[in-house]
Amino acid sequence: MKKIIKFSKPIEDVARIKKSLISNNKENLIKNNKINKIYKKQKIRKKCIICEYKIKYTDFISHNIPYNICRKCGHLNGRKLIDKSFNDHIYSSEKGSRFSYKYKSHYVSRVKNIYRPKIKFLNYVLKKKYKILDFGCGAGHLIKSCEDLGINGVGIDPNQELIDLGRKYLKKNQLFKLNFNDCLNYIKESKADVLSLIFVLEHLEKPKEIFDIFLKSKIKYLFISVPLNSFSVFIENVFKDICPRQLGGPHTNLYSKESLNYLIKKYKFKNIGEWWFGSDFNDLYRSILISSNFRTEHYKKKFDEIFLKNIDSFQSILDKEKLCSEIHLILKK
Numbered sequence: 001m002k003k004i005i006k007f008s009k010p011i012e013d014v015a016r017i018k019k020s021l022i023s024n025n026k027e028n029l030i031k032n033n034k035i036n037k038i039y040k041k042q043k044i045r046k047k048c049i050i051c052e053y054k055i056k057y058t059d060f061i062s063h064n065i066p067y068n069i070c071r072k073c074g075h076l077n078g079r080k081l082i083d084k085s086f087n088d089h090i091y092s093s094e095k096g097s098r099f100s101y102k103y104k105s106h107y108v109s110r111v112k113n114i115y116r117p118k119i120k121f122l123n124y125v126l127k128k129k130y131k132i133l134d135f136g137c138g139a140g141h142l143i144k145s146c147e148d149l150g151i152n153g154v155g156i157d158p159n160q161e162l163i164d165l166g167r168k169y170l171k172k173n174q175l176f177k178l179n180f181n182d183c184l185n186y187i188k189e190s191k192a193d194v195l196s197l198i199f200v201l202e203h204l205e206k207p208k209e210i211f212d213i214f215l216k217s218k219i220k221y222l223f224i225s226v227p228l229n230s231f232s233v234f235i236e237n238v239f240k241d242i243c244p245r246q247l248g249g250p251h252t253n254l255y256s257k258e259s260l261n262y263l264i265k266k267y268k269f270k271n272i273g274e275w276w277f278g279s280d281f282n283d284l285y286r287s288i289l290i291s292s293n294f295r296t297e298h299y300k301k302k303f304d305e306i307f308l309k310n311i312d313s314f315q316s317i318l319d320k321e322k323l324c325s326e327i328h329l330i331l332k333k
Helices: 011-015 025-039 084-092 094-099 107-126 140-150 160-168 180-189 207-216 231-238 258-266 280-291 297-320
Strands: 006-007 060-062 065-070 076-078 132-135 153-157 172-175 194-198 221-227 270-277 326-332
Touching: 006 107, 011 107, 011 180, 011 280, 011 297, 025 065, 025 084, 025 172, 060 231, 076 094, 107 194, 107 221, 107 326, 140 160, 140 221, 153 160, 153 326, 160 172, 160 326, 180 207, 231 280, 258 326, 270 297, 280 297
Parallel strands: 006 270, 132 153, 132 194, 153 172, 194 221
Antiparallel strands: 060 065, 065 076, 221 326, 270 326
16 A cells, blocks of 8 residues: 655634634633643653653753653653643543633534544545544544544543533434543454544553554554644744643643654554644744734734735645644554
8 A cells, every 4th residue: 555645734724713822812821821830740751752762851941841852763752741630630520621612612613624634534545444433532523524424433532521512413423431541441342443543642641552552452544643843833932922732731742753753663553644734834823913013904914915825835835844733644553
């Protein structure tokens, strides 16, 4: 099977849904900083979360959190550990409902513009029928996309509030609330063909556990999406009063081309599909827009004419160089 590589997607599809990143910047920044304060109290990280290489340096500090770029695999590590109590606070406990608010609006638009293209890409690469298990499914946007396209799918997640939300939109496909250990057992016994991990790996205390259980299961394919150490990280480190989208809050570590290749080689996966795209230039636009003093609407329109007219072209440069803010990977045992 020849590897398929795809680049870019229209930023407008996502920008329309995420306008609240601009209008609610102060509120979002406060929430982000609260999570950062909790994370900063965690124990110090001594080894890379991916390759376990010893961490010796702090390469930069962003929004009061120190970070290191692994000298062996290139992974971006927060200098603090993440554990069950930290993740419970964000995702699965009563306090975790704070994480749910952003998924309660634009459900249909999210399915159409964000998640359905993911399934269409998966279809294009696999070119055959399949059943999918979505671990960390949240409100089931991906599983709803599957249902709309006639694909059987099941989603599992520890957040009851998100599961209840997603069930309101589903007719055939199912969502189940399971704790992490039960999720691992469910994966091991699953008869699905594809295990999807859409923005999940960066939240796990020990990503190794998922790869190990995948290898023990009968599932053949991994569909992964992760945020990357990209241009957006540099933008966020400059604009301190803008809520970071890429690094900070629940995102305590970021993948890179190198750390992903390390995992592919370690677990002897076959890479059969890549889709590189990002929102780095939308992050730059948002940061400039909020930080600048546009005294007249006329002046703002001039800025928009320059920036928004060319934003997809700007972003495509990063995408094609594989320096963008996210990647979709399809891997085979």
